[in-house]
Amino acid sequence: MFHKIDPERQDPLTVSVQQFEQRLQWLIDHNYQPITLKQLVASIDQKQSLPARPVLITFDDAYVNNLTYALPVLQRLNLTAVLFVPTAFVGQCNQWDGCTEPLMTTEQLKQLAPTFELALHSHQHLNYKTLSISDIQADLTQNITACNALEIPYVRAFAYPYGGRPKDPATKRAMQDAMQQAGIRLAFRIGNRLNRFPVNNRFEWQRLDIRGTDSMARFVRQIRFGKLI
Numbered sequence: 001m002f003h004k005i006d007p008e009r010q011d012p013l014t015v016s017v018q019q020f021e022q023r024l025q026w027l028i029d030h031n032y033q034p035i036t037l038k039q040l041v042a043s044i045d046q047k048q049s050l051p052a053r054p055v056l057i058t059f060d061d062a063y064v065n066n067l068t069y070a071l072p073v074l075q076r077l078n079l080t081a082v083l084f085v086p087t088a089f090v091g092q093c094n095q096w097d098g099c100t101e102p103l104m105t106t107e108q109l110k111q112l113a114p115t116f117e118l119a120l121h122s123h124q125h126l127n128y129k130t131l132s133i134s135d136i137q138a139d140l141t142q143n144i145t146a147c148n149a150l151e152i153p154y155v156r157a158f159a160y161p162y163g164g165r166p167k168d169p170a171t172k173r174a175m176q177d178a179m180q181q182a183g184i185r186l187a188f189r190i191g192n193r194l195n196r197f198p199v200n201n202r203f204e205w206q207r208l209d210i211r212g213t214d215s216m217a218r219f220v221r222q223i224r225f226g227k228l229i
């Protein structure tokens, strides 16, 4: 899971271009096989097999810097990635985080194909951990309506903002039912663990938080072992 890519800056949400390239090159050199979100959905829905050492490269929030800096690196290395888009903020800025960064316009999102697949990252970028079930249902509906209105192909997969899901088991089940009804096939939390196959719950895929403040050695340990203590 990546967020921002910048030529120089490195912080928990920002990986420099050089770090990004180094990390992807390490995956290639160690025979990790990047898969698409469509392949992952088909592996569950149609029991299609995945290559050995499958890895899915994902980005949250749709920062313009992904188009400017991540796209050329992915193209050069012949890799694909997924972009999870919070639809209320297309062409605006990350309002949930002080509007520090521009987010892609519809035109910019279109320029990502075929390297990036698009998918859902909620409508308002609110934390589903703190929302009522009716607010979650309303946000999901708006998210899908807005994504359809962009008229860009997308995969019915979802990444929870902040990785947040309701704590209460009944609310969580109701949220998963709402996702199922909305045609959402998979959802991603953070969790920082590797996923086991077959997955126990299609709405609880885990992702590794790749930070610009972490060393290359830590990245390698994350990829190999998942949770680091």
Ligand SMILES: [Zn+2]
Pocket: 060, 061, 121, 125, 161, 162
């Ligand atoms: Zn986000």
